[in-house]
Amino acid sequence: MKAIVVDDSRAMRAIIKRALIAEGFEVCEAGNGQEALDELNKNGAPDLALVDWNMPVMTGFEFIQEVRALKQFDSMSIMMVTTETESSQVEAALEAGANEYVMKPFTPDVLQDKLLMLGLAR
Ligand SMILES: [Mg+2]
Numbered sequence: 001m002k003a004i005v006v007d008d009s010r011a012m013r014a015i016i017k018r019a020l021i022a023e024g025f026e027v028c029e030a031g032n033g034q035e036a037l038d039e040l041n042k043n044g045a046p047d048l049a050l051v052d053w054n055m056p057v058m059t060g061f062e063f064i065q066e067v068r069a070l071k072q073f074d075s076m077s078i079m080m081v082t083t084e085t086e087s088s089q090v091e092a093a094l095e096a097g098a099n100e101y102v103m104k105p106f107t108p109d110v111l112q113d114k115l116l117m118l119g120l121a122r
Pocket of ligand 1: 007008053
C-alpha cells in the first residue's frame with residue numbers, strides 16, 4: 001500500500017514516514033497541500049494521505065477540501081494529523097472529508113489502530 005505524508009515539518013514527516021514504513025507502506029512526502037495535490041495529479045492517489053493542519057501555501061484543511069471536490073481521488077483515505085490545541089478543528093476536518101484523525105505525538109499502536117479502522121492495516 002502507498003501513503004503520502006503531508007507536513008511542513010521535515011522532522012515530523014520523518015517520524016510519520018518511519019511509522020508507516022513499519023506498517024508496510026511505501027511512502028512519499030509533500031511539504032504542503034499544494035505539493036501534495038501536484039503529486040496526486042502527477043502520479044495518482046495513494047491509498048492514504050496523512051495531513052498536517054498548519055502548513056504554508058496550502059493548509060491541510062484546504063487540501064482536504066480540494067481533494068474531496070475531485071472524484072478521481074475518492075478512494076484515497078485521509079487522516080488528519082493534529083495537535084491537542086487543534087482538537088477543535090477535528091470536526092471541521094471530518095466534515096470536509098477526512099476519514100480519521102490522529103493526535104500528535106502518537107505511538108505506533110495508536111497509528112495501527114487508526115489504520116485498522118480505515119481497513120489499511122496489514
Ligand atoms: Mg505544520
